[in-house]
Amino acid sequence: MTCRTASDVAKATRDMVLRGAPLIGCAAAFGLALAARRGRLRDVLAAAPLLRAARPTAVNLSHALDRMLVAARSGPEGTLGRRLAAAAEDYFREDLAANARMARLGARLLKKGSRVLTHCNAGALATAGIGTAVGVIRAGFLAGRVAHVYPCETRPYLQGSRLTLWELMRAGVPATLITDNMAAHLMKTERVDAVVVGSDRIAANADVCNKIGTYGLAVLARHHGIPFYVAAPSSTVDLSTPTGARIPIEERSEDEVLEVAGSPIAPRGARARHFAFDVTPHELVTAIVTERGVVAPADGPHLKRMLSSPRP
Amino acid sequence: MTCRTASDVAKATRDMVLRGAPLIGCAAAFGLALAARRGRLRDVLAAAPLLRAARPTAVNLSHALDRMLVAARSGPEGTLGRRLAAAAEDYFREDLAANARMARLGARLLKKGSRVLTHCNAGALATAGIGTAVGVIRAGFLAGRVAHVYPCETRPYLQGSRLTLWELMRAGVPATLITDNMAAHLMKTERVDAVVVGSDRIAANADVCNKIGTYGLAVLARHHGIPFYVAAPSSTVDLSTPTGARIPIEERSEDEVLEVAGSPIAPRGARARHFAFDVTPHELVTAIVTERGVVAPADGPHLKRMLSSPRP
Numbered sequence: 001m002t003c004r005t006a007s008d009v010a011k012a013t014r015d016m017v018l019r020g021a022p023l024i025g026c027a028a029a030f031g032l033a034l035a036a037r038r039g040r041l042r043d044v045l046a047a048a049p050l051l052r053a054a055r056p057t058a059v060n061l062s063h064a065l066d067r068m069l070v071a072a073r074s075g076p077e078g079t080l081g082r083r084l085a086a087a088a089e090d091y092f093r094e095d096l097a098a099n100a101r102m103a104r105l106g107a108r109l110l111k112k113g114s115r116v117l118t119h120c121n122a123g124a125l126a127t128a129g130i131g132t133a134v135g136v137i138r139a140g141f142l143a144g145r146v147a148h149v150y151p152c153e154t155r156p157y158l159q160g161s162r163l164t165l166w167e168l169m170r171a172g173v174p175a176t177l178i179t180d181n182m183a184a185h186l187m188k189t190e191r192v193d194a195v196v197v198g199s200d201r202i203a204a205n206a207d208v209c210n211k212i213g214t215y216g217l218a219v220l221a222r223h224h225g226i227p228f229y230v231a232a233p234s235s236t237v238d239l240s241t242p243t244g245a246r247i248p249i250e251e252r253s254e255d256e257v258l259e260v261a262g263s264p265i266a267p268r269g270a271r272a273r274h275f276a277f278d279v280t281p282h283e284l285v286t287a288i289v290t291e292r293g294v295v296a297p298a299d300g301p302h303l304k305r306m307l308s309s310p311r312p
Numbered sequence: 313m314t315c316r317t318a319s320d321v322a323k324a325t326r327d328m329v330l331r332g333a334p335l336i337g338c339a340a341a342f343g344l345a346l347a348a349r350r351g352r353l354r355d356v357l358a359a360a361p362l363l364r365a366a367r368p369t370a371v372n373l374s375h376a377l378d379r380m381l382v383a384a385r386s387g388p389e390g391t392l393g394r395r396l397a398a399a400a401e402d403y404f405r406e407d408l409a410a411n412a413r414m415a416r417l418g419a420r421l422l423k424k425g426s427r428v429l430t431h432c433n434a435g436a437l438a439t440a441g442i443g444t445a446v447g448v449i450r451a452g453f454l455a456g457r458v459a460h461v462y463p464c465e466t467r468p469y470l471q472g473s474r475l476t477l478w479e480l481m482r483a484g485v486p487a488t489l490i491t492d493n494m495a496a497h498l499m500k501t502e503r504v505d506a507v508v509v510g511s512d513r514i515a516a517n518a519d520v521c522n523k524i525g526t527y528g529l530a531v532l533a534r535h536h537g538i539p540f541y542v543a544a545p546s547s548t549v550d551l552s553t554p555t556g557a558r559i560p561i562e563e564r565s566e567d568e569v570l571e572v573a574g575s576p577i578a579p580r581g582a583r584a585r586h587f588a589f590d591v592t593p594h595e596l597v598t599a600i601v602t603e604r605g606v607v608a609p610a611d612g613p614h615l616k617r618m619l620s621s622p623r624p
Contacts, residue, residue: 152493153467153569153577153578154493155467155491156491161577161578161582162577165579165582166578166579169579169582175583176583176584177569177578177582177583177584177585178569178585179467179492179524179525179569180467180491180492180493181464181466181467181492181493181528182525182585182587182590183528184527184528184531184590185527185528185587185590186587188527188590212491212493212497213494215496215497215500216495216496216497216528216532219531219532220528220531220532223531223535249497249501257465257489257490258473258489260575260577261572261575261577263573265465265473265474265573266465266473266474266477266478266489267474267478270473270477270481271487271488271489272488272489272490273462273488273494273498275494275497275498278496278497
C-alpha cells in the first residue's frame, strides 16, 4: 500500500496495514512530512491530531508527532517540506540504530543455548530495523545464546504465526509455533529459559503495556521461575503516565475474535470481547532493555533517571 | 455420522467426530454392544483393543470397556448381544444421572451472581447429559448463582467458541467469548468469581488432566485468588495412575495448529507443537465435583476414600 497523504497514513495505521509501536511512530513522522510538502504549517497542524487519533495505545506515535511538530515550528514555511522530510528520515534512522543497540544489550542477558518464548511481533515488521524483542533474539542466535524460539500465535490477529514465525524462518532461527494456551505446559514440561517481548507503552513506574496475552505470560513466567524481558526503544517510555492503570486499553471490534481469516468460528449472533492490549505490573518484569541501557524495573526510579540523563 | 460397527466408533473417536471424555466412554460402550450383535465373544474381545487405542488420554474409555468386558464374560454367547446392549444403555443412563447430580453439587459452590470462566467444552456435546462443567454452569444459572459466562475459545480446536458458546446461547445463559490469552487481563481488570472446567483423567493424587490451556488458567486463577473447580464423573478418576506425571499427553498433528478451518495461518514449511492436554497439579485445584461428592484435592487421600466407599 502506498501512502501519498497524512490521511492515508492515518488510515493505514487505524486499519492495521502497519502495526508495531515503533513502526507506527516512524510512519507518523513520515505522515507529517507528507503533510508538509506544500510548505504550509497549517496543513501540518491539521494532520497531527488525525495521526495521533489513529491508535490510542502506542505512545511512540505521540512521541514522533511531538518531535516533528517542534521541527515544523523551528523555521520558515519556505523550508518546511525539506525540514520535515529530514526530521522523518532522522527519526527513522534513530529507530534503526536503537534496534541494533537493544539487540546487542538484550542478547547479553540470555545464557548460552537458551530456549526463548516470545509473543506477538516485535520484529522487523514492527520497527524500522531488525525489531526489538525479535532483534534481541536474532542477535542472541548469532551469538550462540539462542538455540530455539517458541513464538505464541497471538490470537486474535495471529501476529506470532503470520509475522514473527516468518521473520525467524527467514533469519534461519530454529522456531516452533505454539498456540497461546500451550505456553504454561511448555514452561512446566520442557525447558524455557526466557520470555522476551516488546511493548507499546511503558509507564513511569515501569508497568509494561503490550499485546493482549503478555500479562498472562508474565504471570506464568514468574510461577515457573523464568526471567521475563521487555525490549523497547526509549520512545516507548511515557514518563507522563505514572502507572499502567492510566494507560487506555484499546478494545477493538468483536468480529476480529468471532472470525479467523474471514471464516466465522462462533455461532451466528455470538458476542465477544476484544481487548487488544494488557498491562504487566513492573514487579513481574525482570528487565527492560532500551537503546539507552538495561533497567531492572522492580526499582522504578531507575527508569526515570536513565531517561532523564543526556543521550549517549 | 452413523456408526454400524465397533471400528466405525473407533474411527469417529480417533477423528474427533465425537469428543469429550464421558462421551467417548459412552460411545465405546455402544461400540462393544455393536461388536456383540453376532453373538460371538471373540468379536467383542477383538474390538476392545481397537476402541481402547482410539484416544490415549481419556480414562473413561478404558473404564467403559472394562465394565463391558465383565458383562460380556458373565453369561452364555446366546444372550451376548442382548446383555451388551443393556450394559451400554446402563452406562449411558448412569452418565446422564451423574451429570445431573454433579450439576446440583457444583452449582452450590458458586456464590450468587457469579461471573464464571470456562475452557474447552465439558457440556452436552461431551457427555450423555447436560455436561460436567457446563452442567454446573447451567444449573448455577437456573439457581441465580451464575450471572455471566466467559468461554475461552480453546485453540487449536476452538471447542469453546464452536461448542460451549453454542450450548450456552441455546440455554439462554449470558455468555461472551474471549480468546485464550485474554483470561489473565479479564481476571485482573473485571470480576471473575470462579473457573469451572471438566477433565479427561484425574490421577489418584487428584492431579487433573484436561484440554491444553487448563493448567495455565489454574496458575492464573491462583495468582488472582479465584477458585478453580473441576467437574467430572467418578469414572474420570484413575486410581491406578498415582500422579499426573504418569498420564500420557497426546500430541496431535501440527497441521491442526498451522491451519484454522482449513486455511493456513503460518508460512509454508513452518513447524508447530500440538499438545492436546496438560496436567494441573492438585495444589491448584480448589475442589473436584463428582456425582459421588465434592473433594478438596489439596488433601489427596480423600479422593481415594470417596471412590472406594460403596456407591450412594
